[in-house]
Amino acid sequence: MQNAEAAQAGLQSIPALLARNAERFGDRPAYREKEFGIWQSWTWAEAATEIRDLALGFLVLGLNRGDHVAIIGRNRPAHYWAMVAAQMCGAVPVPLYQDAVAEEMAYVLDHCGARFVVCGDQEQVDKVLEVGDRAPSVQHLVYTDKRGMRKYDHARMNALADVQAEGRAAQQRLGHELDERIAELGYDDTCVMLYTSGTTGKPKGVVLSNRNIIETGKNTASFDQLTAREEVLAYLPMAWVGDFIFSVGQAYWAGFTVNCPEGAHTMMTDLREIGPTYFFAPPRVFEGQLTSVMIRMEDASRIKRRLFKHYMEIARRIGPALLDGKPVGALDRLRYMLGNLLVYGPLKNTLGYSRIRVGYTAGEAIGPEIFDFYRSLGINLKQLYGQTEASVFITQQPDGQVRSDTVGVPSPGVELKIAENGEVFYRSPGTFVEYYNNPDSTASTKDAEGWVATGDAGFFEEESGHLRIIDRAKDVGRMADGRMFAPKYVENKLKFYPNILEAVVFGAGRDMCTAFVNIDLTAVGNWAERNNIAYASYQELAGHPQVYATIKEHVEAVNESVAQDPMLSGCQISRFLVLHKELDPDDGEMTRTRKVRRNIIAEKYADLIEALYDGRDTVSTRTEVTYEDGRKGEIRATLKIEDARTFPTRTMQKVAAE
Amino acid sequence: MTQTTITPDGRQIGDVLMDLRNITLRFGGVTAIKDISFDIREGEIRAIIGPNGAGKSSMLNVISGFYVPQEGEIWFKGYRRGPMKPYEVARLGIARTFQNIALFDGMSVLDNIMTGRLNMMKAPIWSQALWWGRAEREEVENREQVEKIIDFLEIQNIRKTPVGRLPYGLKKRVELARALAAEPKILLLDEPMAGMNVEEKEDMCRFILDVNDEFGTTIALIEHDMGVVMDLSDRVVVMDYGRKIGDGTPDEVRNNPEVISAYLGVAHE
Numbered sequence A: 001m002q003n004a005e006a007a008q009a010g011l012q013s014i015p016a017l018l019a020r021n022a023e024r025f026g027d028r029p030a031y032r033e034k035e036f037g038i039w040q041s042w043t044w045a046e047a048a049t050e051i052r053d054l055a056l057g058f059l060v061l062g063l064n065r066g067d068h069v070a071i072i073g074r075n076r077p078a079h080y081w082a083m084v085a086a087q088m089c090g091a092v093p094v095p096l097y098q099d100a101v102a103e104e105m106a107y108v109l110d111h112c113g114a115r116f117v118v119c120g121d122q123e124q125v126d127k128v129l130e131v132g133d134r135a136p137s138v139q140h141l142v143y144t145d146k147r148g149m150r151k152y153d154h155a156r157m158n159a160l161a162d163v164q165a166e167g168r169a170a171q172q173r174l175g176h177e178l179d180e181r182i183a184e185l186g187y188d189d190t191c192v193m194l195y196t197s198g199t200t201g202k203p204k205g206v207v208l209s210n211r212n213i214i215e216t217g218k219n220t221a222s223f224d225q226l227t228a229r230e231e232v233l234a235y236l237p238m239a240w241v242g243d244f245i246f247s248v249g250q251a252y253w254a255g256f257t258v259n260c261p262e263g264a265h266t267m268m269t270d271l272r273e274i275g276p277t278y279f280f281a282p283p284r285v286f287e288g289q290l291t292s293v294m295i296r297m298e299d300a301s302r303i304k305r306r307l308f309k310h311y312m313e314i315a316r317r318i319g320p321a322l323l324d325g326k327p328v329g330a331l332d333r334l335r336y337m338l339g340n341l342l343v344y345g346p347l348k349n350t351l352g353y354s355r356i357r358v359g360y361t362a363g364e365a366i367g368p369e370i371f372d373f374y375r376s377l378g379i380n381l382k383q384l385y386g387q388t389e390a391s392v393f394i395t396q397q398p399d400g401q402v403r404s405d406t407v408g409v410p411s412p413g414v415e416l417k418i419a420e421n422g423e424v425f426y427r428s429p430g431t432f433v434e435y436y437n438n439p440d441s442t443a444s445t446k447d448a449e450g451w452v453a454t455g456d457a458g459f460f461e462e463e464s465g466h467l468r469i470i471d472r473a474k475d476v477g478r479m480a481d482g483r484m485f486a487p488k489y490v491e492n493k494l495k496f497y498p499n500i501l502e503a504v505v506f507g508a509g510r511d512m513c514t515a516f517v518n519i520d521l522t523a524v525g526n527w528a529e530r531n532n533i534a535y536a537s538y539q540e541l542a543g544h545p546q547v548y549a550t551i552k553e554h555v556e557a558v559n560e561s562v563a564q565d566p567m568l569s570g571c572q573i574s575r576f577l578v579l580h581k582e583l584d585p586d587d588g589e590m591t592r593t594r595k596v597r598r599n600i601i602a603e604k605y606a607d608l609i610e611a612l613y614d615g616r617d618t619v620s621t622r623t624e625v626t627y628e629d630g631r632k633g634e635i636r637a638t639l640k641i642e643d644a645r646t647f648p649t650r651t652m653q654k655v656a657a658e
Numbered sequence B: 001m002t003q004t005t006i007t008p009d010g011r012q013i014g015d016v017l018m019d020l021r022n023i024t025l026r027f028g029g030v031t032a033i034k035d036i037s038f039d040i041r042e043g044e045i046r047a048i049i050g051p052n053g054a055g056k057s058s059m060l061n062v063i064s065g066f067y068v069p070q071e072g073e074i075w076f077k078g079y080r081r082g083p084m085k086p087y088e089v090a091r092l093g094i095a096r097t098f099q100n101i102a103l104f105d106g107m108s109v110l111d112n113i114m115t116g117r118l119n120m121m122k123a124p125i126w127s128q129a130l131w132w133g134r135a136e137r138e139e140v141e142n143r144e145q146v147e148k149i150i151d152f153l154e155i156q157n158i159r160k161t162p163v164g165r166l167p168y169g170l171k172k173r174v175e176l177a178r179a180l181a182a183e184p185k186i187l188l189l190d191e192p193m194a195g196m197n198v199e200e201k202e203d204m205c206r207f208i209l210d211v212n213d214e215f216g217t218t219i220a221l222i223e224h225d226m227g228v229v230m231d232l233s234d235r236v237v238v239m240d241y242g243r244k245i246g247d248g249t250p251d252e253v254r255n256n257p258e259v260i261s262a263y264l265g266v267a268h269e
Helices: A002-008 A014-024 A044-061 A077-088 A102-112 A122-134 A160-169 A171-184 A210-223 A241-254 A264-274 A283-299 A302-323 A330-351 A368-376 A439-445 A487-495 A521-530 A538-542 A545-562 A598-604 A606-613 B056-064 B086-092 B109-115 B125-130 B134-152 B168-181 B198-215 B226-232 B250-254 B257-264
Strands: A029-035 A038-043 A068-072 A092-096 A116-119 A140-143 A157-159 A190-196 A204-209 A231-233 A257-260 A278-280 A358-361 A381-387 A392-396 A415-418 A423-427 A452-460 A467-472 A500-506 A513-519 A573-578 A618-626 A632-643 B016-027 B030-041 B045-049 B071-076 B094-097 B186-190 B218-222 B235-240 B243-248
Touching (some): A014 A044, A014 A077, A014 A241, A029 A077, A029 A264, A044 A160, A044 A171, A068 A077, A068 A102, A068 A122, A077 A092, A077 A116, A077 A171, A077 A190, A077 A241, A077 A257, A092 A102, A102 A122, A140 A160, A157 A160, A160 A171, A190 A210, A190 A241, A204 A210, A210 A241, A210 A392, A231 A241, A241 A257, A241 A278, A241 A381, A241 A392, A264 A330, A283 A330, A283 A368, A302 A330, A302 A368, A368 A381, A415 A452, A467 A487, A487 A500, A487 A545, A513 A521, A513 A606, A521 A538, A521 A545, A545 A573, A573 A606, A606 A618, A606 A632, B016 B056, B030 B071, B030 B235, B030 B243, B045 B056, B056 B094, B056 B218, B094 B168, B109 B134, B109 B168, B125 B134, B134 B198, B198 B218, B198 B226, B226 B250, B235 B257, B243 B250, B243 B257
Parallel strands (some): A029 A257, A068 A116, A092 A190, A116 A140, A140 A157, A231 A257, A278 A358, A358 A381, A513 A573, B045 B218, B045 B235, B094 B186, B186 B218
Antiparallel strands (some): A029 A038, A190 A204, A381 A392, A423 A452, A452 A467, A500 A513, A618 A632, B016 B030, B016 B071, B235 B243
């Protein structure tokens, strides 16, 4: 076990890995960031110097062992450096979601007792200042972007570059102290603390140790044979565990390059310029890209459209088999090659996927059509299943065994078991240490033997050994007549339609299922434009009779497919309505990672749910909304409720075994 | 004599940068501006407001040197200014944006902003044509400045987009970027918020304040939206039918009876 030896040899912290990389990959790029229109790059050796300067600067400012350093900002090399620099000083980095409003931030800053806060720009500084007394532990702010910061009171504030300069100046004085602190870092010391967005209750601080991160990075890097030559694009929130594993854990273990886009709005251009070899995106990114490709193809000339259609047909037939290494006839290979030359190659280039060796999607179920589209182009897109408490990886799909409806086999080093009620449990080297300052939650999640409840219900497929996830375990319930109710299962089927952005299904303890539907403004708006349907607002479009008719078709098609499954056929949707506003994290209806918060929605829209069940045709409602700047407003609407056809269960009617 | 004022939010406002004395401008028989005097001090945001046809745009054109007034004197940086050609105005450090956007629709955002730096390019034409030596060096230097402005105004994602394809609000921002590219001493904005929605207005306000704060650029602007003007400006000149009827801080102007009557009409006796 070479790796185990290496770990013994002192690679027991991220700073130790940094030192190794600076030595071994010294002149290979570690970080790139597009700024002023040009990709700036730092080699591992340069990055090591920058990080050291920053760590020394933190020491000058008086950062103690065990302090928490909050980091709030978009993906920038400086912010990754701040995390590693904090680790060097023996402190714990705590990345936060940059779109969090001041209240959410106040809770987290106060809960972890952060003394130092690294802010990306003026906006984040303002938020932290607004928090003020609600997080009394905060003593010093460091900001990355100097813009607009000149007139602030700098008694408790510094620019990150200035902190580095002070650190450089103090090298002689504090270098020894820093080296000592780096040497102290052990395998079971805290590496990072990440707050889970939590579909219920207050966020919890998940403490992950160096062991968790490095073991996970090591195991998964070897699973996909990641090397120092990979390129990744760091564009997902830094507060999300996935970004920490991909852009720090795996990147430091394998020594590959992390590329930071210019800003969130240039991500697609930057993706194309970098052409990552290893890529992660939640399903909505892939969905969004597919939608935009399809919309643009509709606008293309007839020849191009036919060419596209013809070759996509071939790709769908041959592409996945080629990717899985199954035998394919010579003629088909030739056809696919031609298609690659004419269609797939240029298309992949436009999307920025020309060089992808391994791509992952996770977080939500991905529609089979979407998944197959990318795979048929020859993009090795796979699924994984994970959570913050596991340092991401629980299961993942090995090359050659990829399907849209499973989440794969256990990741290396992970043990899995399924409880009586169907809930999935795991145990792995990546399993978190504890919830910070919350022993009760820790105890209820992780048992003495280290098994962690995922909260998801699932089962192993007999022939392939792959795990399939049905729903959140606590969301799986019974309807009034005892039939099984798994809302997510139906919602996912609905969401696979491009017109439907979100769906929330109700029915636990009731005699029928009903649903809220959110339309996708991009797709439906485009359709409206094509059909000369005028609309002034989201609300008006959502309530349009033709939109209702389309959604009704989708709902009925889903009912028909749900009816195929005898176990879940009770989940067919009898009545639905199209919501007048988009579900929004700012209103607390979704988590920051865009997962629906069922209880909050049920509470907030209780009047609508009541109307769904009491047989009314329309319902008037008023809803409070929160704008991006935190102000509140109110929307009033009258919504139509539509009945949908349900289907008899296809197989022989078996009475639910009681 | 140096006088420096510090505003409540900590900005420095310095000496008189431009002094307009008894300006009168006539077009044939029509007198657009009647004997107006006011000054613009270094680092301040100076607004010119007034009802339609009050002569605001004419005033801005006088400041920019496009119109030459029949009477009166214009003093800029302590020198009296005579009639000038447009390029001379630009060299003096005066840049402007237009009420009805005047960008090159077919060119990319980047190229449009680059035109703002034309005055900084000194290389001879043959050298520019060959992209060699001094021309290349200058282009790189200028591009660097332009990229800083692109970053400042947060338009990185449309850098390569042809201006014609952009929505109105963004075009306005690009125009501001082009004016900034000239590194002006005085920036003249002709109705920067006209036709914008609330969000675009708020963005534009922030950018104007940031420009003033970050680069210390003196700004003279014309605007209809009173809310915007009162929030943004340090001092306001109010015009009505070519006359100046008020001059002072937003509060003074707001309480000036003549201004109120010009805007709201007077009660008939």
